[in-house]
Amino acid sequence: MLETICETMIAAYEKNWITSRDGNVSIRHHDRDHFYITPSGVRKQTLQPDQFKKIKINTSIHSGLGTADLLYAWEEMPYTDISSPLKPSGEIPLHFGLQKEMGQHSNDVRVVVHVHPTYCVAAMHAGIDLSTVSKNFPELSRYTKVAPNVGDVPPTSQILADQCFEKLELDKNGFIKYDIVGIKGHGVVAIDTSPWRAFEHIERLEHICKIILVSGNY
Numbered sequence: 229m230l231e232t233i234c235e236t237m238i239a240a241y242e243k244n245w246i247t248s249r250d251g252n253v254s255i256r257h258h259d260r261d262h263f264y265i266t267p268s269g270v271r272k273q274t275l276q277p278d279q280f281k282k283i284k285i286n287t288s289i290h291s292g293l294g295t296a297d298l299l300y301a302w303e304e305m306p307y308t309d310i311s312s313p314l315k316p317s318g319e320i321p322l323h324f325g326l327q328k329e330m331g332q333h334s335n336d337v338r339v340v341v342h343v344h345p346t347y348c349v350a351a352m353h354a355g356i357d358l359s360t361v362s363k364n365f366p367e368l369s370r371y372t373k374v375a376p377n378v379g380d381v382p383p384t385s386q387i388l389a390d391q392c393f394e395k396l397e398l399d400k401n402g403f404i405k406y407d408i409v410g411i412k413g414h415g416v417v418a419i420d421t422s423p424w425r426a427f428e429h430i431e432r433l434e435h436i437c438k439i440i441l442v443s444g445n446y
């Protein structure tokens with residue numbers, strides 16, 4: 229599936245959802261204690277499967293007074309010679325937080341895609357909350373559940389990750405209520421069980437945002 233992710237990033241570039249080095253994707257199989265994430269700063273038109281970073285999910289028990297919490301941490305694992313000098317995407321707090329528990333994807337694969345689609349970002353810039361647009365467009369709401377927007381937060385920050393988790397309604401078992409969330413002035417994050425399924429959430433929302441902006445009725 230890493231090859232498929234590379235194909236989706238080329239398609240995202242051709243659709244003007246990213247400039248050359250933008251965007252990031254992670255993928256985890258339900259029965260693995262690691263996930264793969266795109267490297268930082270690599271041109272997405274020439275992204276190769278052997279450039280991905282392999283990330284181990286470590287768990288430990290933290291016992292307090294009558295409580296026991298599961299703590300998570302990530303660490304890089306050796307993967308390929310080409311990937312070893314590369315760094316994982318700066319948005320790893322976002323990907324790690326979603327990948328560490330599988331929730332409704334527990335018998336499957338979870339793919340997290342983050343890109344900067346022109347019309348989604350333009351709609352949020354114009355003051356539109358993306359969670360409201362599906363009301364008038366059933367072809368969107370039938371297949372894609374859109375979360376309320378995340379406000380202005382710094383890219384690659386833990387705050388961005390935490391705000392996305394809150395709006396997606398991520399719970400401690402890894403369940404989320406929505407398929408896609410917009411981040412104001414920045415982009416979107418979509419989650420599904422394959423790269424192309426996540427891609428389609430973005431494509432549907434982008435298409436409706438374009439229609440709304442072109443209509444001038446918002």
Ligand SMILES: [Zn+2]
Pocket residue numbers: 250251342343344383414415
């Ligand atoms: Zn971004």
